[in-house]
Structure formats: structure tokens, C-alpha cells
Amino acid sequence: MKSQPAGESCLHPAPRTVPIRGLLLLVLFFPALLFYGKLASSTALGTALVACVAIVVCSIFDPPIRFRAQAGKVIAITVAVILAHLAVAAVFTPIDFGRAFGSLFILCLCLAGSAALADLLATVAKDDLLKVARLCMGAFWLIGLLGCLGWAQIAGGDYSKSVFPFTEPSQLGITLAPILIFACVTSAGTRRLFYICSFFAFAVVLQNVTLIVTCLIATAVCIRLRYVLVLLALLIPMLLKADLGYYLDRLDFSDQNQNLSALVFVQGWQFIGEAWARTHGLGYGFQQLGTTESNSAAGQLIYALIGFDLNVFDGGFNFSKLVSEGGLLGLLLGVIYTIKAATALVFLRRVARGRRDADVLATFSASMIAGYLLEMFIRGQGYFSPAGLLLMTSIWMRQSAKAQTLRCSDAA
Incomplete structure (x- = not known):
């Protein structure tokens, strides 16, 4: 009897090859493309459409690991908890139920779509998943290069610093993070160094702190000390030529600083305190941040500087949104x-250093969880984004991997 390749299901092979390359590229870039083309006001619409595509593809290819069956129960519980919380929050603050119900529908689509995507990924062989990751990294690398050269970009207007198909380098950084981590963990030292050095260089040229943090996380996970020294030797000349004042302004969170990026970050933390004071720690309710007037000091300074508000609906980063809207429940989830x-970071570090053998599916899942740190604490896009959909998918994948291990053990 032939041995089964690592990473494949121990149950039954998929009857047809799942188009996972196109599906993952769609997850990563389609929501940003809609937003870039001003066909949507955020990445939520694109993410919901991608979730629908995943559901359709899953119904066509019918993968053997059926965690979609559990999606209905999870969705029902999630909806019940959110509605109950909205009812309690309504005692303390006005609720925009139209906004809440519309977003709740998108959340249900994303939960079902992520379960379908997890089922599809669980049928993909190890080598195929690695090839998909390298393909995505090639696409990100090309996007970064074109952004640095200023080619295929929209100049001026709202997108003066666009990196097509992303409206700004920060969007590139937070979407890249989970894939960069996975690609670095599963690659050899030279390829890792190339990935990290390339995107560090792109970050310096594009002058973006979020992209730098993305590279730092990947470096901390993957790179040995001797490679860090090589990395510094390559990057120090670029850093010396860079405008360090630009980065220092973004790291100055004092009251005297008037940098908008720093003010948005401070505003996010002030939103949390304001929400807790108004609702006694219960939160505004699902998708209610920004629907009521804020008196945060940072927000007032932003308005005085540019004449309009910034990031009042997404909080600047998702931890701010989650805790402002969810209160104690949001804090617990955070x-x-x-x-x-x-x-996940500790696990990935051990895998990258060769201290632990790990299934590629488990490594991919851990990378998606670790990569979401950027959206959670640095620069968010709201709940519905490519990284958010991959985070939901990773949760299903971890359950899929556990179930597959148990069934393989029973079969043995």
C-alpha cells in the first residue's frame, strides 16, 4: 500500500483539484480592489463576496471534511449573543439597528464562507499549499515594487500614497502579514532573508510604519541571530538615507504631536475609555462605534487640523473597536x-528553528492568527477584511486538523 503524502486528508481525497490558488488570491486582493476602485466604502463588501465565492466553490467540489455542518450552530449562537448585547446596550446609548443588522448579515456570510474555505484548504496537499503561498508572495512582491517605482498607481486625490490595489501602504502591510509569516516559516534561510529584506526595503521607500512592523514580526519569528546581523548590515545604509523624523513623528504619542497617524492611534485608546464611561463597561453594541458623537481630545485635534473626522467607525485599530463596542465581552475576546x-508566535518560532515538526495546515493556521496582530493593535480595517476572513478560517482549520488527527489515530 502506498503511503499517503503529508498534509492530505486521511479520509477521502477530493474528487477534483480545488482551485485554491485563485481562491486565496481572491481573498487577499479582491476586497482591496473594490475599495480602490471606489465601488465600496470599505473592504466589507469585497470580503462578503469572497465568502460567497468560497461557499459556492465548496458546494461544487464537496470536500470530505465537513465543518460547514457546524457553521449553522456557530452562526446561531453568535447572532443570539450579539442581539442580546445590542438590547442591553440600547439602555445606555441609541442603536442604529439598520447598520447593526446589515453588518450582522455580512458576519454570517463570513462565518459560513470561512468554514467553507477551511474545508477546502484541508483537502490541499502540503506541496500545493506551499506553492500557493509562494505565488501570493510573488504577487505581493510585484505590488510592492510597482508601488516603490510609482507605476500603475493613482496619483493625487484620495490615493496620493496608493500601492495598487491597496489605497495606502498600511493596507498592504496588514494584508501581507499572515502570508509573509507563513512563507518565511516554511522557507529556507536564503529565501526568508530575501522576503524580509525586500519588504523592509519597500517599507523604507514607501515610508510606512505598519509595513515595517510586519517585517519585524516575521523577523522575530523566523530569523536566527546571525541572520539578523546580516539583515542589519543590509538595511542600515537604507535607514541612514531615510527620513527618520517621519517615523519618529508616528511614534510620538504626546499631546504636542500633530501627526495624524499618531493622533488616530491615541484616539482609538480614548474611544475605549469614552465608551466604558458612557455605558458602564457594556460597550456601544455591534458596529455602533462612530454612530454617536465623540468628545475625545485626539479626535477634536484631528478635526481642528483637517476639518473632518478620521477612523471614527473602525477605531483606528480593531482592539479599540472590539472593546468600545463589546465592553467587557469585547475585552475578554481581545x-x-x-x-x-x-x-501561535511561540509555535511558529519553534517550527522555523526546526525544533518542532508541524503539519503545514497547522503552520498556516498559526500564521493567520499571528498575522492578525497588525489589524488588532496597529492599523485596523474593521471586522470584515481579508486578514479577518483568514483569521476566521484559521479557527476552523485548527478544529479540522484536530479532528483529522483523531480520525487518523482511530483508523490506525
């Missing part, structure tokens, strides 16, 4: 995620 992300 703490649970942070613990899981820290565990």
Missing part, C-alpha cells in the same frame, strides 16, 4: 485572541 496569538 485577551483570548492575544493569548492565542502569543502561543
